[in-house]
Every structure is written in structure tokens, then in C-alpha cells.
Amino acid sequence: MGKVKVGLIQACCAEDKANNLDSARKKIIEAASQGAQIICLQELFASLYFCDVENYDNFDLAEPVPGPTTEIFSKLAAELGVVIVASLFEKRAQGIYHNTVAVLDADGSYLGKYRKMHIPDDPAYFEKFYFTPGDLGYQTFKTAFGNIGILICWDQWYPEAARITALMGAEILFYPTAIGWALSQDKATNDEQFDAWQTIQRSHAVANGVHVVSVNRVGLEQDGAMKFWGGSFVSNPFGRILCQATHDLEEILIQEIDTSQTDSYRTHWPFLRDRRIDSYDPITKRFIDQ
Numbered sequence: 001m002g003k004v005k006v007g008l009i010q011a012c013c014a015e016d017k018a019n020n021l022d023s024a025r026k027k028i029i030e031a032a033s034q035g036a037q038i039i040c041l042q043e044l045f046a047s048l049y050f051c052d053v054e055n056y057d058n059f060d061l062a063e064p065v066p067g068p069t070t071e072i073f074s075k076l077a078a079e080l081g082v083v084i085v086a087s088l089f090e091k092r093a094q095g096i097y098h099n100t101v102a103v104l105d106a107d108g109s110y111l112g113k114y115r116k117m118h119i120p121d122d123p124a125y126f127e128k129f130y131f132t133p134g135d136l137g138y139q140t141f142k143t144a145f146g147n148i149g150i151l152i153c154w155d156q157w158y159p160e161a162a163r164i165t166a167l168m169g170a171e172i173l174f175y176p177t178a179i180g181w182a183l184s185q186d187k188a189t190n191d192e193q194f195d196a197w198q199t200i201q202r203s204h205a206v207a208n209g210v211h212v213v214s215v216n217r218v219g220l221e222q223d224g225a226m227k228f229w230g231g232s233f234v235s236n237p238f239g240r241i242l243c244q245a246t247h248d249l250e251e252i253l254i255q256e257i258d259t260s261q262t263d264s265y266r267t268h269w270p271f272l273r274d275r276r277i278d279s280y281d282p283i284t285k286r287f288i289d290q
Contacts, residue, residue: 002260004145006172007036007082008253010232010245012219013048017061020046021069025076027252032080034254037106037145040085042217042232043153043178044099047089049221049228052124059130062091066110070102078108083143085150087176090115092132099131099152101176106144114139116152117161124182124226127154138164146171146259153177156201156214160283166208167272171259173204177216180228194229194247202239209237209266211257218250237265 009027013020024045031039044050046069050058063069065088077084083106090100090113099116115134119127138161140149149170155161156175165173179197181190198214205212211234218230233244234255245251266272282288 003256003258004172005035005037005254005256006213006234007031007034007039008213008215008232008234008243008245008251008255009039009041009045010216010218010230010249010251010253011042011045012250013045013217013221015048017046021072025072028073028076028082028084029080031252031254032082034252036082036254038083038085038143038148038172038174040174040176040213040215041087042215043087043176044089045087045176045217049178049217049226051127051130052221052226054126054129059091059097062089062097064092065090065098065100065102065113070104070110073102074104074108074110077104077106081106081144083145083148085148085174085176087152089130096132097130098134099127100134101150101152103141103143103148103150111141111143112139114150114152116155118154118158120154138168140165140168140170149173151175153179156197156204159200159204159207162204162208166204166210170210171262172211172213172257173208175201175212175214177214177232178228179216180226183225183227190229194231198231198233198241202235202241205235205237206239206269207271209262209269209271211236211259211261213255216245218245218248237261238269 084104090098103111117134121128149165234242
């Protein structure tokens with residue numbers, strides 16, 4: 001892959017899906033005009049983050065993947081010559097829904113999809129109500145600009161997911177995300193949560209010797225109980241932050257990265273070489289009772 005420019009689109013969402021799609025389209029065009037070659041949208045960019053409530057009407061937001069939205073963005077990818085990473089609410093069949101990312105190559109071809117594997121259930125994040133856990137396994141996608149791996153939001157906290165995706169040949173890990181602070185929290189709690197979120201992803205970069213790209217949404221939505229904390233960022237293979245967005249503003253970040261650095265980092269810090277795969281069977285257990 002070598003040098004490639006990634007584009008991170010950190011945005012607020014509105015209630016109207018058409019407006020969100022048009023806004024994303026315009027931001028993709030702007031990112032491409034600044035040289036971005038792989039452009040990643042935030043998690044569930046086509047709507048408000050509806051998982052803050054359990055409401056059956058929200059299932060009407062779902063669509064097939066591939067489907068209408070991937071068709072729109074496939075054409076845009078071909079027109080601009082860019083790769084688009086698009087997070088969507090997938091309707092797979094009657095009563096079966098997934099949190100899914102589609103990857104569209106620079107010639108407009110649909111390369112496939114990744115379905116979110118780890119599904120949270122917390123106050124204001126009632127994703128188990130909506131999403132069936134992914135059953136496609138971990139995925140990498142051979143794009144015009146290199147081999148990329150996709151994981152989604154709650155997947156961020158699991159080193160196993162990052163490790164497997166990297167072992168499958170991902171040169172960059174992308175994390176479309178929707179995460180924020182409860183307005184009832186104090187600043188110290190907010191800072192601790194953001195630091196943990198960023199640190200765990202930087203650790204995936206270090207452990208696997210790859211760049212990590214994390215794209216979050218920003219702003220208040222719906223009843224205003226949750227403020228999405230933005231802070232989208234790119235980490236190099238040793239955890240150094242190359243760029244980071246604010247906590248409050250819509251932003252388009254463009255960052256050139258050099259994936260050939262992976263070889264150097266993995267050679268000088270040979271974590272993959274020294275893995276003791278013969279000793280890892282216990283990791284497949286829920287817990288090890290003593």
C-alpha cells in the first residue's frame with residue numbers, strides 16, 4: 001500500500017435521512033477534493049443514533065445491504081475515484097437486522113460488508129434490541145488503495161477482534177463509531193472515559209503494528225441526554241496520535257499515512273513473532289474458574 005490519504009468525516013446527524021445522506025455526500029466530495037483516497041463515515045451516519053430508545057418504529061430505518069444507499073455511494077465512489085466506508089442499518093430479512101458496514105471501491109464496485117460482532121446494551125445504547133450479532137466473521141477488504149479491516153464501535157474494546165483482523169492482512173483498522181457522554185456526568189468522568197476509549201484503540205495499533213482510524217459522531221441528539229464526544233483520530237503503528245478532531249465540531253480530517261511503516265515497527269518490536277499461539281486456548285473460554 002505505502003502512502004495513502006485517509007479522510008475522516010465527523011458530523012452531526014438530523015432526523016431526516018435524506019438530509020443526512022446529502023450531507024454525507026457533500027462531505028465526501030469535500031474530502032476527496034482535499035486528496036482523501038479512503039473516506040470513512042461515522043457509525044449509522046444516515047440517521048440519528050436511534051438506539052438510545054427501544055422503539056419498534058425505528059426498524060423502518062433499516063434497508064438491504066447492498067441496497068439503495070450503497071447504490072448512491074457506489075456511484076459517488078466511482079465518480080471521485082475514492083474508497084468509501086459506509087456504516088448502515090441493515091435489514092437482512094423480516095425480523096433480522098444488523099449493524100453493518102459496506103465497503104465501496106474506487107471504481108464503484110461493492111466489495112462486501114462487515115456485520116458488527118460485539119453488540120452493547122447500556123443506558124442510551126440499547127443495541128441488543130435492534131441488532132443481531134454479526135455472523136460473517138472478521139473481514140478485510142482489498143481496495144484500490146490497499147487491504148483494510150473494518151470493525152464497529154463496541155468492537156473497539158476487544159483486542160481479539162483487532163488481532164484477528166490484523167492477522168488476516170489488514171494494513172489499516174477502521175472503526176466507525178457512535179459514542180458519547182451522559183450529560184449528568186462530571187468532567188473528570190468524561191475525561192476518563194474518552195482517555196480509555198482512545199487508549200484501547202491506540203493499544204490495538206501498537207500490538208498489531210498497524211494504523212488505526214477511528215471516526216465518531218458529534219453533538220447532541222434527540223432528547224439531549226447524550227453528547228457524542230467526537231474526538232475522531234488517526235494513530236500510527238506505535239500509538240502516536242497523528243491527528244485528532246475536536247469534541248464539539250463537525251470536521252473533515254485528512255491524514256496521509258504510510259503503511260510501509262508496519263514492517264519496520266513489526267521488525268523492531270516483534271510482537272507477532274513472539275506470540276505463543278500454543279498457549280492461547282484459554283482465551284476461547286468465557287471465564288477460567290480456579
